[in-house]
Amino acid sequence: MLTSLGAFCEWLANTQFSQTLQNVSWIIPAVQSVHIVCIAIVMGSIFLIDLRLLGVAGHSQSVSSLTKRLLPWVWYALAVLLVTGSLLAIAEPVRSLMNPAFQAKMLMVLTAGFLTFYFQDVVRGDEAFWEMTPARRATAKLTAVVSLLLWVGIVFAGRWIAYMDVAFGGA
């Protein structure tokens, strides 16, 4: 019986699949490399959209054409990230699933994902929605700030998964 997350992690770590991921030395760095390239796609796209919403960059395109152009890349990259991230978690279940940095990262990914989906959904229905009234423009700017903070937080939390035990003792 799997009575706790700890027991589940131990079971997962002992599966043949996890053992293979752990024992073939090039797999983890290779999977992490694909993971980082996909994060680059997400970060580049999200930053550009958010900076456009804040009025800092990207003035030659409307918000709707920018989201139409970039968000499909974000969703495809997130799909790959889900796969590579899962492989990394399966390779080291205890270090990831039971790690506060990992848990915080997942929470931020879910929040950022829903926020992005909602924003995109509104633009799809009405291209100029976020530019129509001062209140909507302010909401869009706030959304951009929250989005930027979340994605920066996601990158930081992702890197700190590796350091939680070193920095704070015991993950």
Added chain:
Amino acid sequence: MPFEAFFQSIEDTAIGSFMRENVLAFPLVESIHVLALTLVLGTIGMVDLRILGVSARNHSVIKLSNEIVPITWVAFVVAVITGALMFVSKATDYMSNFFFLGKMILMVLAGINMAVFEFFTWKSAKDWEVDTVAPVAARIAAALSLILWISVVVFGRWIGFTIGGAF
């Protein structure tokens, strides 16, 4: 070995010791490095893919590049500063690490590619800025840029696994 002594002296500086001994300093600097490098690759990749005719096909290359490349440069400067801080923590180890040296060579190649593109191919950009597919010379430069920067990221990740410490 004068080189070894030189890098040892870099490692022995106050900042080198701090980066090595403070348990929070290295992961914090590395996190900023990762953030910066994802923005370098994510933004330069957009320009490369536009030149290759893969994305933003109907958008002026010049406008796109003017909007995006400044972000790339800011991110690159941050990546260099944070990279240097990580380097001084273990300068001698990095200098004898295959993936670190490989990464530096790849970045020099990416720089040469960028300079050639800037000083020759880009001069005629006004003639093809709205073309879906750029001239062959521009496409070669864009493909090289993508391959080189992705390789830089991959080599960088491999440093963490070959130099010791947390990964």
